[in-house]
Amino acid sequence: LRRRSNRIGLWLIGATGRVGSAVALGLAALRRGGVSRTGLVSDLPPFRGIGLADPGNIVLGGHEIRSETLLEAVQTAHQKAGIFDAALMRRCAPDLRALQRNVRAGTLLGVGPTIRRLSEDRRIPRDASARAAIERLSSDILAFRRRHQLDRVVVIHTASSEPPFPLKAMHKSWSRLEKALSRRAPGVLPASSIYAAAAIEAESAYINFTPSLGASVPAIEERARQRGLPYMGCDGKTGETLVKSVLAPMFAMRNLNVLSWVGQNILGNRDGEVLNDPKTRASKIKTKDRIVARIVGGSPTTRVSIDYVPSLDDWKVAWDFVHFEGFLGTKMSLQFTWAGCDSILAAPLVIDLARFAALAQQRGSVGAMPHLAFFFKDPMHSDTHDLPSQWAALVDWANKTRSDR
Amino acid sequence: LRRRSNRIGLWLIGATGRVGSAVALGLAALRRGGVSRTGLVSDLPPFRGIGLADPGNIVLGGHEIRSETLLEAVQTAHQKAGIFDAALMRRCAPDLRALQRNVRAGTLLGVGPTIRRLSEDRRIPRDASARAAIERLSSDILAFRRRHQLDRVVVIHTASSEPPFPLKAMHKSWSRLEKALSRRAPGVLPASSIYAAAAIEAESAYINFTPSLGASVPAIEERARQRGLPYMGCDGKTGETLVKSVLAPMFAMRNLNVLSWVGQNILGNRDGEVLNDPKTRASKIKTKDRIVARIVGGSPTTRVSIDYVPSLDDWKVAWDFVHFEGFLGTKMSLQFTWAGCDSILAAPLVIDLARFAALAQQRGSVGAMPHLAFFFKDPMHSDTHDLPSQWAALVDWANKTRSDR
């Protein structure tokens, strides 16, 4: 007899990072009760009654290459970024210790030198090939699912950004890529795509919350469709880009001509440290920078800078200056400063995505999920970048899902 | 034989103010060509082919109580606010002189003491009663329409803000108000409502671009419907509130809890001077302050300050600080500074409203036009305050209008 409950697992790549540990603390807090659901999009009225799993029932696990535990990560964030209430941390410490048992060694295959340096853990296995890595990682996910008797597991990539990875001919179809996976040479796939492939082999929906490549490889997308799985990405829209995605349409709707849009982002967490590498930064900047011109059209001068400022730790401060032209050539400006805590902004969206993706998988969705564009800076297979339209698409999907039940 | 051309007139209350003179210069520039249509919402693709009048064909006139001419107003703005290109001003000077001939004396009946002080013009007639004023003012509009052979005239109120005006029993129905109009006592109606009544008597659509009362008197609305006329208001959404109307929905869509939203507005034009009067400021602040709670719900702390800073002249600088709570009770912030030139932002919207209202009247619209909520801080008969929804309503109306042609 099958359980009627809808038990889902959330498997994070980068499980004990700042986002992962905030997700862990948040899930524990939601399970224990006494905290608000602020920040959880999936808790809003339009998404009630469509069959989403209860966040208090989501079981967390994941891959990690560093040795810091979930509890340590939470304490470090508290100390350096001034976040998390002392009483809440105390109450949830046992849960974090328990969840720690669901964390498995990730892979160092296909990571850049910066990320490799972050892994001080000597116990990370050295995978001989991409195929070997995929097999090991997918068996971790399957074992997690069995052990916790989960109906399905959603894999969400929340590890650090990777440098750009140029695609070759072998990445165009699964049959060609499959052959290459056994090669002992590195460089067949970046780590994020190895994790994506492992998720697919483990029959999991895959979500890429980073600007890394992940499932955005034609061969991997093909494989996901073959296996009947949904996926989505890229790059969670948590802060500055979120604001852009509502302000840029405002200028467009008012026929105000955006001349320039300059953004300066400063942050001090590991993501910032990794982005301090110019190549990696380049791929992040690309997804952040494109959005304005995509929404307002024309050819405004757009610049996005990202600087690593360790004292900020998990806080991201973004200053955007918009220079625009109104009637009779008059130049005016709008500037904003966003001061947000990255992991706190990301964590509820990760939980949202787990809920939405699990439901989509349950209902037989296959391929990219453009109705989740709302959550991403660079949504796969979607040209919709303004937030209100993305919201409308998500609500439409929810309404259809509700009426289909 | 009737002309097939769609000739419309735009009659401004406050004709030679900063907004009025910017409209005049803009219409002249559009007629002469060589300037862009940036800032004109009605020029965007969704509104093409629905039958709007060409802005170059709009004839301007209006009521005014001050003696400054359109040309002088433009030159003062240039000198004090640094706006308007010298070459453009030179080219359009003859047009401004010609349009000046369409300006008629407004009324001092029902204006507050601050506005009365602004009128140094001894030639303003002293109207014996509201009825007398309405008759004189409406005959000015009718004469303008005949003289320029206009198909219809849209009256738009762009004069300074009035202090709040409490409604009494007599304002509830036209039959009761009509009797009161003949009284020789002042205080039957504020000036803005006298102009609204005059517009209606002259068979003109009436638009209130200010927070003053205007047509928002049940008796006057009733009269407009009796005479088969459309109207709309209140208070053009040009700057800080415009930004709020896209940022507030962002917080709502992301389930982020807005704790406080504080806005400080500084401006130096006549509007700022008039708003320096605490009573008048109160009515302006009301329309500016309500919007956040209406969009995000709950009971955030909201404050709006307006200060008169003469050195800014026609520039309005607004600083907004939004304090919001995310996941696990974490407090974060967003702040923005808007630096916009008020008359430059308002002028194209006034032209848009003239085009949209004339088309609505031509197509037989009667009563409030909630599809124009997009343009107002406090739209009449509308609960829609977020800009994307207002935009959708305007585009819907345009699509219906197009398919009805």
Place this chain on the structure above:
Amino acid sequence: LRRRSNRIGLWLIGATGRVGSAVALGLAALRRGGVSRTGLVSDLPPFRGIGLADPGNIVLGGHEIRSETLLEAVQTAHQKAGIFDAALMRRCAPDLRALQRNVRAGTLLGVGPTIRRLSEDRRIPRDASARAAIERLSSDILAFRRRHQLDRVVVIHTASSEPPFPLKAMHKSWSRLEKALSRRAPGVLPASSIYAAAAIEAESAYINFTPSLGASVPAIEERARQRGLPYMGCDGKTGETLVKSVLAPMFAMRNLNVLSWVGQNILGNRDGEVLNDPKTRASKIKTKDRIVARIVGGSPTTRVSIDYVPSLDDWKVAWDFVHFEGFLGTKMSLQFTWAGCDSILAAPLVIDLARFAALAQQRGSVGAMPHLAFFFKDPMHSDTHDLPSQWAALVDWANKTRSDR
């Protein structure tokens, strides 16, 4: 035999408020070691070797009218404002409990209605007259000094701001005021001045860290000189005004013409709540607003707004917009946003003032101490408002003190 050590006491009016509890935690932390002396001006090189008491040796006591303890105040600040490290609080909790024994009941005589409302403590004695209050309060200070074998005690007023208090003829000389003190009528002196008088009777230097009247009564100043005591105030310069006091001189030195300087302050602590009363706010705004014109001369438009925004708790956010004119009449702007934690900024300055005032008293200073102008928004008997000049005066005094030893 007299102890050679320089043991000083710090007696706070408003002992368990946000500033008081931060001072208590700070002194405990400094005594236990392991924290930096960041924020303590008196720890900078120019003030070494002049004979200041060690902060770790300062004993804290004070008057209070509310029932919240030091430890509770610290915990509330942690929870609401996100300040104070959990580990530090845990380590210093015993010290806070011990210091709590030095807190005595303040007076409700001469407080405004807002402050009276804050006192839920039924055990506050009802003083029959100002004289009775002065006697009771000064005997508390003297008992504290004896009990802890202190060489001297500095009294610092850190209670909430009072509404303006108009001076009368009786306030002009001590002989006249002394007679009035016995009257049973309220309104002879505001509470802050009763505390100042009590400090003087207890042979203590008195510092007014608030904009309240305190010692700024000619009769009380006369009495302090009679008793050979030093005093200073008013209103600690912790945030926005501090920034003004370096930026305004910059414009002056560059011959840039400040046209307008508008400041908006928002804060959410008890000070903010008390300042929500328009009368009290008026007196605060006066000391904050005057500084710009005093430094740059001329008659710039200056405005200071203060708004109570509870969600900010102890954080003060100030936005200042400076509109200035440069060469050939060109208007430019500078704006800044200060985000500071009020009690954290004030606490080290309170410790500094205790050290500086105790040393001044020890060296026989009598009357106002203009060399401490550096610490105040509205320094008594000083026309120096720019920070660099105030700093130079403080360093000069330190150098003289050092060479006199």
Place this chain on the structure above:
Amino acid sequence: LRRRSNRIGLWLIGATGRVGSAVALGLAALRRGGVSRTGLVSDLPPFRGIGLADPGNIVLGGHEIRSETLLEAVQTAHQKAGIFDAALMRRCAPDLRALQRNVRAGTLLGVGPTIRRLSEDRRIPRDASARAAIERLSSDILAFRRRHQLDRVVVIHTASSEPPFPLKAMHKSWSRLEKALSRRAPGVLPASSIYAAAAIEAESAYINFTPSLGASVPAIEERARQRGLPYMGCDGKTGETLVKSVLAPMFAMRNLNVLSWVGQNILGNRDGEVLNDPKTRASKIKTKDRIVARIVGGSPTTRVSIDYVPSLDDWKVAWDFVHFEGFLGTKMSLQFTWAGCDSILAAPLVIDLARFAALAQQRGSVGAMPHLAFFFKDPMHSDTHDLPSQWAALVDWANKTRSDR
């Protein structure tokens, strides 16, 4: 018989650039009267009666490599940056045309590729060697002096920033450099140093208002001392760095620990265009970035970004974010946005420097003038970076000069 008047010339390198043309318009306006002296430091009370030349008597000339005239430059600035009053421009147009006759062809020797590209003027002579260039340029200055019967001419470098130029052994002494000057190879000296050498040969004081090398070559400094001439630089302190030089000392005086100071500069004039070249930008960033650590000590994270944003034209917008630590490890922040018009800020300082340098030369000053550090981001032979100390040094010099008369 010698004229008793104190007639000075101001020879600008980059004569018809934005700064040069603003200086020209400003001098013309001051001569004609009716404009204020706002922005002229040398007009402040401390500098009266020390013998400075009247700005209305300063004759302008200079070298230029582009073909745009002074009048055209002023009109372009008006049109693109919205500066300069139309009436003022009209009144001074004849003066600008007259001054244009004092402009001579500069040199293309030693300029970088970006600057070479800016010179569309085919009439610029091709100098065969640095020596040839120096001779030609110095004879232009001498001819200007003779023609206008000037007592002395101050040469001020206001041309675009050059890329960094590494010094070699030959640059260490004048005797070695002199030999190298005749070489036909390029690369002996950057253009800015060729102009400095020409100034010296023409017996002129030399001021470097840019971050280019100029006189900061040991051999050239030696030569200036040999010829008994004063000089100073580098890089006029007009905007963001000016603000830093008063804010950084504030943190130091309050013992607040600056953790990070990040600055983002955006500008759209030719300087911005030239700085778009990464190499040239590097040298500019160096002088802008060093100042904070020099003032506050320690090792704060400091970053300065400069981005070219054409729509801003001559406006520079700078956003600075200061992250600082106060008492008990509490992190707080200050951020500011500066919106200044570069040429308008620079022009009066250029006039100030001409007046101060001419007086110094008249009084026999030889070598660097550290009392002028007040005007520079990276003052030669000076360790004083905070503005108040620099101001004090300038006033001291003025007082000494006055008492020596």
